[in-house]
Amino acid sequence: MIRKINNNKRLVISHIDDIDGMGSVILANVFWNSEVDYILCTIPDIAEILKEIWFNYENIYICDLPLDSSAIDLIAGNNELKEKIKHFDHHASELENAQKYSFINEVVYINDKMTSGTELFYNYLLSLNKKCIINQDYFKEFVEATRCADVWDLNSPFINLGRALGTLHSILGPQAYISIFSSAKIQKHFIIDEMYLNIINSADNAKENYVNSCLENVLLTNYQNYKIAVSLSENYRSFVGNAIASKYQDTIDFVLIINLQKMKCSLRGVKDNIDLGEIAKSFAKNGGGHKKAAGFFINAECIDIIEKFVLEYIKSKK
Ligand SMILES: [Mn+2]
Numbered sequence: 001m002i003r004k005i006n007n008n009k010r011l012v013i014s015h016i017d018d019i020d021g022m023g024s025v026i027l028a029n030v031f032w033n034s035e036v037d038y039i040l041c042t043i044p045d046i047a048e049i050l051k052e053i054w055f056n057y058e059n060i061y062i063c064d065l066p067l068d069s070s071a072i073d074l075i076a077g078n079n080e081l082k083e084k085i086k087h088f089d090h091h092a093s094e095l096e097n098a099q100k101y102s103f104i105n106e107v108v109y110i111n112d113k114m115t116s117g118t119e120l121f122y123n124y125l126l127s128l129n130k131k132c133i134i135n136q137d138y139f140k141e142f143v144e145a146t147r148c149a150d151v152w153d154l155n156s157p158f159i160n161l162g163r164a165l166g167t168l169h170s171i172l173g174p175q176a177y178i179s180i181f182s183s184a185k186i187q188k189h190f191i192i193d194e195m196y197l198n199i200i201n202s203a204d205n206a207k208e209n210y211v212n213s214c215l216e217n218v219l220l221t222n223y224q225n226y227k228i229a230v231s232l233s234e235n236y237r238s239f240v241g242n243a244i245a246s247k248y249q250d251t252i253d254f255v256l257i258i259n260l261q262k263m264k265c266s267l268r269g270v271k272d273n274i275d276l277g278e279i280a281k282s283f284a285k286n287g288g289g290h291k292k293a294a295g296f297f298i299n300a301e302c303i304d305i306i307e308k309f310v311l312e313y314i315k316s317k318k
Helices: 019-031 043-056 069-076 079-084 092-100 117-128 137-150 159-172 174-182 194-215 237-247 276-283 303-317
Strands: 002-004 010-015 037-041 059-063 085-088 219-223 226-232 254-259 264-268 293-297
Touching: 002 174, 010 019, 010 043, 019 037, 019 059, 019 117, 019 137, 019 159, 019 174, 037 043, 043 059, 043 069, 043 079, 059 079, 059 117, 069 079, 079 085, 085 117, 092 276, 117 137, 137 159, 159 174, 159 194, 194 237, 219 303, 226 237, 226 303, 237 254, 237 264, 254 303, 264 276, 276 293
Parallel strands: 010 037, 010 059, 059 085, 226 254
Antiparallel strands: 002 037, 219 226, 254 264, 264 293
16 A cells, blocks of 8 residues: 655545556546545445545545445545545446445446546546646546556557556556656657657566566466366566467466465456356456456455465466
C-alpha cells in the first residue's frame, strides 16, 4: 500500500497494480492542483482504509477497484460515509452488486468500447468543469492510451503508447510514475520524454526474454471440465497470459498464472464462450474481473487446488 496524505479534503483510493490505477490519481492531481490525498492499494484493503480515515475527508473517490463484501457492508451501514463516496470501476463481474447498491458504480462499456477506471473518472471530472485544464487533447490521449492498454484493446491507435506507459510504470513504480505525469509539461499531444523512451526500449527486451522463458515452462492440466495451462510467474502477467493463450489456443480453455510472491492468481483467455470473471469466483469468493482477464487472491478456499497445481508443475519439471 502507498499513501500520500497531506490533510487535504479529498481522497482518491485507487488500484496500486497498473497504469489504470495511476491514471485517476494523475488526473486528480492536475485537476485539483495536487490538493488531493491518495492511497494506492488492492481490493481487500479498502474496508480497513475507510474505517481508519473516512471522517477526515469531504469526498472519497474509489477508482479502478471493485468493492468487496466488507467494504460494501461498511458503506451501506454508514449514511454519512455513503454520501462522501464516489465509485468508478469497470469490472463486469461486479455488475450484480451495482444493481443492489446505489453507491457502487460499474460501467463496462462506453459506446461499445470497453472502458477503464481512468476514463470513467476523467469523464466525471469533465462533468464538473468543461473548461478545466484536463479538457484538451494531451489528456484525452493519455486517458485513451491508459484505457486501451488496460483492457487490451489492440485496435486502438494508442496501444503502443499505452504499453510504453505500462513498461514505464513497472520500471519506475507508482510514486515516480504519478509524479512525472502529474507535473509533465502539457503539449499539443501526449508524449513520453525521449529519456524514458530509451529506458522503455531496453526494458521491453528484458520483458520479451521473460515472456519467452515462461512460454517454455508451462504445465498443461485440467480444472473442473476445462483444459488449462498453468504458469508460475511473477511479472508481466497480461503479456505472459496472452502469449501462452495464443500459443495453446487450440488445446486449452484458459491460462492460470500463479504468482506466489503476491499470493495472487490471474486468468487469461481467448475464448468468447468462457467467462473468466465467473471462473475466478469459483476458485475463491474474492475472485472477479472481466470475461477474458480475471484474478483472485490465494486463500483457504482455493489453497488445495493451487497446491495441487504447484506440485504437478514441480513434478513436470523433474
Ligand atoms: Mn482497470
